[in-house]
Amino acid sequence: MASLLPSALPQPLPEPASAQQLEQLAADLRAAGLMPLRSSGELEQLSADAFVYSPVLQPLLQGLRAQLGVRAVNAEQVLAVAAACGRYGVSLTLRGAGTGNYGQATPLAGGLVLELSAMNRLQQLDPASGVFTAEAGILLVDLEEQLQVRGRELRLVPSTVRSASLAGYLAGGSSGIGSLRWGFLRDPGHLLGLEIVTLESTPRLLQLGAAEAQAINHAYGCNGIITSATMASAAAVPWQQWVLEFASWEQALAAAQQLPNTALLLNALCALEGPVAQWMPWPKGCPPATASGHRLLILAAPDARLALDALLPRLGGQLVWEAPQGQSRGIPLRELCWNHTTLHARSHDPGFTYLQLLLPQPEQAALEALRQRWGHDVLWHLEAVRAQGQQRLACLPLVRWRGREALEELIRQACDLGCLLFNPHAITVEDGGLGGVDAEQVAAKASYDPAGLLNPGKLRGWLERSALVGA
Ligand SMILES: Cc1cc2nc3c(=O)[nH]c(=O)nc-3n(C[C@H](O)[C@H](O)[C@H](O)COP(=O)(O)OP(=O)(O)OC[C@H]3O[C@@H](n4cnc5c(N)ncnc54)[C@H](O)[C@@H]3O)c2cc1C
Structure with missing residues (x-):
C-alpha cells in the first residue's frame, strides 16, 4: 500500500542554478533596477514557512534555501524578473508572508525567490457590487481595513489575517474565518479575476477572467505569478x-x-x-x-x-x-x-x-x-x-x-x-488540500510556465506529465 506521507522530496527536481547562472541573473536584475538579495540571513528568511508543525515535513524541508532573493515593486519589475529567470533557466518561487503550513513557499531546488510585499495597494472597489481589485502583496489586514471604511469586508480570511498576503492566501490557503458562511476559497464566486505574469522566453502580463483564474487558485504559484486579484467582498458586519x-x-x-x-x-x-x-x-x-x-x-x-x-x-x-x-x-x-x-x-x-x-x-x-x-x-x-x-x-x-x-x-x-x-503532511498541491490532479492547473502550467521553472516539485500532475512526455 502506497504511503500517505512523503519520505523524500518529489522528483524530478531541476539542478540548483550554477554560479555562472546566478551571476548572469543577478546582473540582469541589477540592470532592471532590482537589488538581488544573497546574504544567508535574507535567504533563510525568504525560504522557510511554518512547515515545522509537521514532523514529517520538517526533516525533508529543513535547510532548503533559495540561492538568490529579490523584491519587486510593480508588474514591470515582475516581468523583468520572469524574463531573467526564463533566459537563464533558473527556477522561481513566489513568496507572500511565508505563513504557509506545508512548505508551499519553500524552494525545493534553490533558484530565486520573489517577494511582492511592496505591491500592496487596493486598486479599485466598486461600491455597487463590492467587487475589488488589489495588488498581490497587500496584507489581508490592510485590505480588510480599507474595505471596512467603505462598508465592506473580506468574505474569508485565514487566522493569519494579520500577517498573510492576498496572493499567498489565494495560492496557498483554502479556508478560515468566514468559511461557515462562504465555504472555501476555491468555491466559484470568490475569485473573479487575476492579473498574472507568465514565465516564458518573453513573459506576458495577462488579465484572466473568473473561469481562467480558477486554475491559478490554490496552485502554490506553480503556474503563474499573481500580480493582482479581483474578488467579491461582503457587506461589513460588526461581528x-x-x-x-x-x-x-x-x-x-x-x-x-x-x-x-x-x-x-x-x-x-x-x-x-x-x-x-x-x-x-x-x-x-x-x-x-x-x-x-x-x-x-x-x-x-x-x-x-x-x-x-x-x-x-x-x-x-x-x-x-x-x-x-x-x-x-x-x-x-x-x-x-x-x-x-x-x-x-x-x-x-x-x-x-x-x-x-x-x-x-x-x-x-x-x-x-x-x-x-x-x-x-x-x-x-x-x-x-x-x-x-x-x-x-x-x-x-x-x-x-x-x-x-x-x-x-x-x-x-x-x-x-x-x-x-486535507493532508498537512504533504508537499504537493494534490497530496495536500486538492486531493487529486486538476488537469486545468497542469494545462495552465504548460501554457504559462512551459519550462517548469515555477516552484518546481510542488505540482504532482506536472511531474507525472513530464515523466510521460519524457518516456
Ligand atoms: C498559525 C497559522 C494559522 C493559519 N490559519 C489558516 C487559515 O485559517 N486558513 C488557511 O487557509 N490557511 C491558514 N494558514 C496557512 C497560511 O497562513 C495561509 O494560507 C496564508 O494565507 C498564506 O499567505 P502568505 O502570504 O503567508 O503566503 P506564503 O506562505 O508566502 O505563500 C503561500 C503559497 O502562495 C504562493 N504565492 C505567494 N505569493 C504568490 C504570488 N504573487 N503569485 C503566485 N503564488 C504566490 C507561494 O509560492 C506559496 O506556494 C495558517 C498558517 C499558520 C502558520
Missing part, C-alpha cells in the same frame, strides 16, 4: 465575539452542529475540547478554561445575541465572555481558531502535530471511534464550514506525535470512517 462553555463535550458538539443551522448570522464557530481550550491564551477578561470546560468560540452578528439567550438553556451551555471584534484586549478569538489553535497548543507541548479533516455526518460516530482507538493522543478541535452548500464540521485535531506509522494508521482509520483528508 461580536462570544465564548460559550459546556460541561460535557457531547453538549458542545451538539451545539456546534445545531447553531450553524439556525437563522443566527454567524461568521465562525470553533469547538475546542477542554484540554485544548485550557492551553489557549484567552482575551483579557475571558476566564481561563479548565480541562473539563469545553468551549465554542463564535463570531456572530449583533442581532444574534437575543436569540442566543433563548437558545442557551436548551443547548446547555453558558456565555462566559463577549466583546465586539476589534475592541477586546489580548488575542482576539479569530487568532485562537483554525491553525492558530495548533500554534498555541504546540507552544505548550511541541510533541503535538495535527491533521485536517472534513467529518462525515452525523459526526458523533466517527469522533467516538477515533476517541476509542486514540484516547488522549488525539485532542479535538472542530471548525464549522459550508461545504458544497451544506453546513459541515471540519476538524483540525491535535495529534500526539508517535511516529509515521501511527500517524498513517490514524489517517487511514479516519478515511475509512468517511472523513475527507
